Amino acid sequence: MGVVAEPLSPTVAARVRGADRETLLCDQDFPRWCLEALEAYGALVFPGIHLDDASQVAFSKRLGRVEVFGRGEFPEIFRVTLDPKKNPAADYLRGTFDWHIDGLTEDVPIMATLLCAHGVAGEGGQTEFASTYGAYEALSEEEKEHFSRTRVVHTLEASQRMFNPNPTEKELAVWRSRPPKEHPLVWCHRSGRRSLVLGSTASHVVGMEVAAGRALLDELLARSTAPDRVYRHEWAQGDLVIWDNRGVLHRALPYDRESARDMHRTTLYGDEAIE
Ligand code: OGA
Ligand code: MN
Numbered sequence: 001m002g003v004v005a006e007p008l009s010p011t012v013a014a015r016v017r018g019a020d021r022e023t024l025l026c027d028q029d030f031p032r033w034c035l036e037a038l039e040a041y042g043a044l045v046f047p048g049i050h051l052d053d054a055s056q057v058a059f060s061k062r063l064g065r066v067e068v069f070g071r072g073e074f075p076e077i078f079r080v081t082l083d084p085k086k087n088p089a090a091d092y093l094r095g096t097f098d099w100h101i102d103g104l105t106e107d108v109p110i111m112a113t114l115l116c117a118h119g120v121a122g123e124g125g126q127t128e129f130a131s132t133y134g135a136y137e138a139l140s141e142e143e144k145e146h147f148s149r150t151r152v153v154h155t156l157e158a159s160q161r162m163f164n165p166n167p168t169e170k171e172l173a174v175w176r177s178r179p180p181k182e183h184p185l186v187w188c189h190r191s192g193r194r195s196l197v198l199g200s201t202a203s204h205v206v207g208m209e210v211a212a213g214r215a216l217l218d219e220l221l222a223r224s225t226a227p228d229r230v231y232r233h234e235w236a237q238g239d240l241v242i243w244d245n246r247g248v249l250h251r252a253l254p255y256d257r258e259s260a261r262d263m264h265r266t267t268l269y270g271d272e273a274i275e
Helices: 021-026 030-041 053-063 090-097 132-137 141-147 156-161 169-176 210-224
Strands: 004-007 014-017 043-046 078-080 112-119 127-131 151-154 181-184 186-188 194-196 202-205 230-233 240-244 248-252 262-268
Touching: 004 030, 014 030, 021 053, 030 043, 030 053, 030 240, 043 230, 053 112, 053 262, 090 156, 090 248, 127 132, 132 194, 132 210, 132 248, 156 169, 156 202, 181 186, 202 210, 240 248
Parallel strands: 014 043
Antiparallel strands: 004 014, 043 240, 078 262, 112 240, 112 262, 127 230, 127 248, 151 181, 151 202, 186 194
C-alpha cells in the first residue's frame, strides 16, 4: 500500500504520507490500516488532501458508523464555524476553545471525528491534541492505584459555564436538560490500555468536596496538556485531521467570529462505554 505514518510529536499525532483521495475511497486495506494508526497515534493528519463532502462521507462510512445531524444532500456533515449563518448552533462552539473529549455526556462517547478544512482563520483557530493514554501512563504508581476508584460527574453546564459564567435562566434550563453523566476517571479499554477521562465537561469528583475535586481535575488536566505533551495543528485549506476521541483531549485555539474558518465534520459512533 506504501502508506506511512510519521510521528509529529513524542506522545501524540502522526502525518500520513502516501495516501491520496483514491487510497481513502478505494484501497481495500486502507480502512483497517487507518483505524490501527488512529489508535496508535491518537490523531492523523492528511495535509492538503482536499476531500469534498461526498468523499468525506464516503470515506467516513468505510471507517465506521457515521452520525447523522441534519437534512439535505449530506446530513452527515456538521459545519464547525462561529458564523451563525452557516451553523445556527454556532454559539455553542465557543465550548471547543477549552480542552475536552467529545460526547462525555452520552453513555457511549463517539469513537472518532474527522475535520476537513474548507476555510482557515487568518489568526488563531489551530487545533491542539493531547493523549489521554499518555496522561495515564505519566501518573505515579500510587496515583494509578488511588485514581482507579475515582468517579467524576460530567455535565454540559460545566463546559458551557467556562465561557458563559453568567447564563440566563433560559440558557441554564437548556444546559440542565441534558442529564449529568458519571464516569470513572480511568477508562479501562477493551484493548487493555488505560486512559484518563477529563476535560471541560468534568463538573466534580464524586464523594469529594466540590472545590477540592475541582482543584484535582484542574491539576490533572494541566499535567495532561502540558505544552510538551501537545501537538498543535496549523491548518491549511484542504487538510483532513482525524482524531481518536477515546484517547485524546482536543481544543481549538480562539478565532474570530468573522473569520473564514469553516470545518466540515463527520463523526463515527463509538461502541465502547467508559468502564
Ligand atoms: C469538534 C472540535 C475543534 C476545532 O469539532 O469537536 O472540538 O478545532 N473542534 O474546530
Ligand atoms: Mn470537540
